[in-house]
Amino acid sequence: MYKDLNPPSNRVVIIGCGSAGLKVVQLIHEVHTPSIITIGIDTDFNLSNYLKTDHYFPVSKSVVRGLLDRNEGDCTGISRVFRNLHMYQMQPDDLVILTAGLGKFTGTSLMIALTRIIKEITYHPVIGIVTVPYPHNKELILCAKKGMNHLVPALDSLIVLEMEQLKNLFQNPGTGTLYDKCSRFIAAEIEFLTTSFDNLTGKDFFSVMGMKGVGVLFYGQSAGPDRAERLAQACLRTPLCEIDYRAAPGCLVLIEGGPGLTRDDARNVVRDLTFELPGHTHIAWGYRIMKNLNENIHAQAIMTGIKPGWFRGSPNCIASVKNLQTG
């Protein structure tokens, strides 16, 4: 947790919605970070006994049914159920991150309903991390689009990971393995986002993540003598959502490397990663030394505050991008 914030009163609450979201929170729970609370929410009442999260919250299918097609704000039934969230002592200064796989009914609907309720409880930016299904599956894409339509205005940052792009990152594994790798990637991403980095304050973090809009994540790693120079290029080659980020008003860059990583290296990576952004973009960055990384260096950049209309076409995701425009 960032050093100018105040654990344990500033806690991180991670909420996984639906089956895909549950997998992510279980992975985070395995790490047992004391300032992180994990909550899973799904429609299976039998999971309570063996699910590995701090709290599991079963909701009946009838409560979530139809939610996606109702008018915004009309989620009375679900609000009644989620009033129980206060039982988990959610605090106004908790940092809340919600995650789901968009495209099917449960995770998408629950994430929308929860976002509205959590926005009333906390005053910090509320962050969502979602996957978007393959472009060829029209039914799933339509549901994901509805989800985006609700979530982009409701959340402070919605980090969108396209399955198509994740598949490229993991070099085309089969679907079963891909889902597993995605869950692990998102869990590691959340861990990365919520630990403390030199040079990064909580104030900077929240102002960049509170820019309102889509967040696009770039991820890269490199090793060897000119690793810092190559790292920014590696990241820029790997956007996990095809969207035009060049006017993004916010950018968060997090870098980790072995003991040889210097502050100047980190600053150079940030410079090379952000050269296309306008001068007024708020750029926040941090770095940390991890002894076990030896010669390796990793970076991620999240360009934030992007308007959904900036989704752009590319040969492999033009269908999803066109379908996802929320206008």
Ligand SMILES: Nc1nc2c(ncn2[C@@H]2O[C@H](COP(=O)(O)OP(=O)(O)OP(=O)(O)O)[C@@H](O)[C@H]2O)c(=O)[nH]1
């Ligand atoms: N990261 C990850 N994503 C998954 C996994 N399984 C499915 N997905 C993606 O998430 C989307 C939603 O799938 P689920 O989470 O299984 O569905 P749900 O929200 O529980 O909805 P229901 O079908 O009503 O139970 C799918 O369209 C996939 O793109 C998984 O194991 N890990």
Ligand SMILES: [Mg+2]
């Ligand atoms: Mg499910």
